[in-house]
Amino acid sequence: MNRIIMTLAATDSASEWDARYLLAISHLNFDHELHLICLPGAVESCHWKDKQWQALALYDLAGCHHINTAPPIDSTPIDWKMARLLLSENQPTLHLCHWQNMDHLRYWVPLIADHDVLLVFGQLDCSTINQIQLQYPGLLFHVVNTSQHPHIKPNEAQHINHQQWAKLIRQHQVVLTWN
Amino acid sequence: MSLSLDSHGHLANKTEWNKTWACDMAKADGIELSKSHWQLIAAVQLLFDETGDTPPMRLLIKQLRMRLDSSIDSRFLYRLFPDNPVRQASKYAGLPKPKHCM
Amino acid sequence: MSDMKYAIQVHPNANWHTSQQQARQLCDALLAEGAVIVAVFFYGQATQITALDVNHDWHGWDSDRSPLLVCSTLHEQQNNATEHHSMFTITGMSSWMQLSEQADQLVIIP
CATH class of the missing domain: 3.40.1260 (Hypothetical Protein Ychn; Chain: A,)
Incomplete structure (x- = not known):
């Protein structure tokens, strides 16, 4: 239960990005092992500010992965197959x-x-x-x-x-x- | 000089913040700001500049342990700011109410 | 009989009414299977649940056994109306995080 993988998608609305950020910070606050997977188009449509990404990195985000475009923090490029493997x-x-x-x-x-x-x-x-x-x-x-x-x-x-x-x-x- | 506050009672424009204002706000809440308070306020201001918000309690404590003193814990913070350390430290630091509510 | 413990998060990405309706029916089915629901957490658009009238879909739910938690931050952001229901608890993230840690599986209803 304490390993959380959060998918970020191009299909998320602006209010959804805010909600996901709050959730991400909350998981980190509880020492959960949080990983992010940025699906295609997610970074381009992202409503998080650079400082918010930096905050996640500062607060010990366990891992960040992306398909296609990289977010503004350390992140590993992956493909769909790898994303599926990480998730499941x-x-x-x-x-x-x-x-x-x-x-x-x-x-x-x-x-x-x-x-x-x-x-x-x-x-x-x-x-x-x-x-x-x-x-x-x-x-x-x-x-x-x-x-x-x-x-x-x-x-x-x-x-x-x-x-x-x-x-x-x-x-x-x-x-x-x-x- | 009184500065404008937002609907949550926090400073509306953080660039107007100054120590006298912070002392007055804290005094109104029954708190006399000490050296420890000022250290915490400065740390919270720095974290806000880096991340765009004040972190929730546990994350704040982790950062304070790394930046100020490894012995800092929640009891220490509650002794300084008895109502709600994250909220009160943000308030006297001239920062908005934290977005999260734990 | 299953003794699995589930934490249910209602986090809609489309019509939130449908999400919470489906969540209720799924929760009933899980309970009928013998599962335990440690908590139901209403997040995002689903925090509007408190603005529904008294004939909402969670009528009859045993909230003492499985609390119905509503995220206070998003509830406040969405400027939700006065609460009609004492069965929903508007709360910070801590309650949800602590309860969900007791679950074997987290199920998010989109």
């Missing part, structure tokens, strides 16, 4: 995605390895589910039914309920949440 240490991983759009999915999909499972919840319809199946034929994914979205039919192959979601969490040592 080769353990089968359950990815949690609050559905936004196909661009958001495409951004995060490279972190999914063989035998991983993607769980999506939120507002997505049957045609979107079909689109995901067509674009990623080997992807093992589930959609959580919500009563607010009755157009997601219970007989959809991907459809699961919260009990099954809980079982998936129990079955996976690593649960990776997409920002």
Whole structure:
């Protein structure tokens, strides 16, 4: 529990950057081993000031890694495969995605390895589910039914309920949440 | 001369900070600033310049141990600033209220 | 039966209402599996939970057993309205960090 890996993404909003910084400082304040992974575009869209990056380094950030652009502190260049390894240490991983759009999915999909499972919840319809199946034929994914979205039919192959979601969490040592 | 304060009671413009103002603010809170207080205030000002904020308690203590005295602990800080060491040290140092709340 | 201990962080990146609804239903499912939830922490946009009316999704939750913590810093930043619910505890990060350290797994609901 005390080893925390925080992903920084181009998909984060300005207020989200503030929230992540506060969280990062809090982890360091509690002597947690904090690592940052800057995904593509994260540094370019980052709302942290240089001094904030310096603060993280000063307060014993355990490690910083980046894909593509480097942040203004010591950081190791990595690729998606290495990012996946850092996040999951080769353990089968359950990815949690609050559905936004196909661009958001495409951004995060490279972190999914063989035998991983993607769980999506939120507002997505049957045609979107079909689109995901067509674009990623080997992807093992589930959609959580919500009563607010009755157009997601219970007989959809991907459809699961919260009990099954809980079982998936129990079955996976690593649960990776997409920002 | 009274300086403008922000909505949290901290100095609105930190460039206006001076020792007399700090003494007056501390006195109003019942604190007589000693050499130890001034050391802490200076350290907090320096950390703010480096990082853009005052760190939370544990991180502050770590930095103070490295920069001032390895024996500094939370009891020492609470003796100096009984209400909330991070918040009060920031206030008398002319800095904004720290962003974090632990 | 599972005796796994979970710390649940509701940290939305899209519609926060959906996030907290899903979190509630997932928490119920985890508890039904025999899991322990050490705390639920509402962060980011989810700190607006305290502004919801009394018919919110956490009605009936046993907050003595699994506290519902709301980050005070972000709650204040988001200028949230008066709290309606005594079951939510608006608190600094320490409470959450200390409770989450007791968990076997942290699950963040985006």
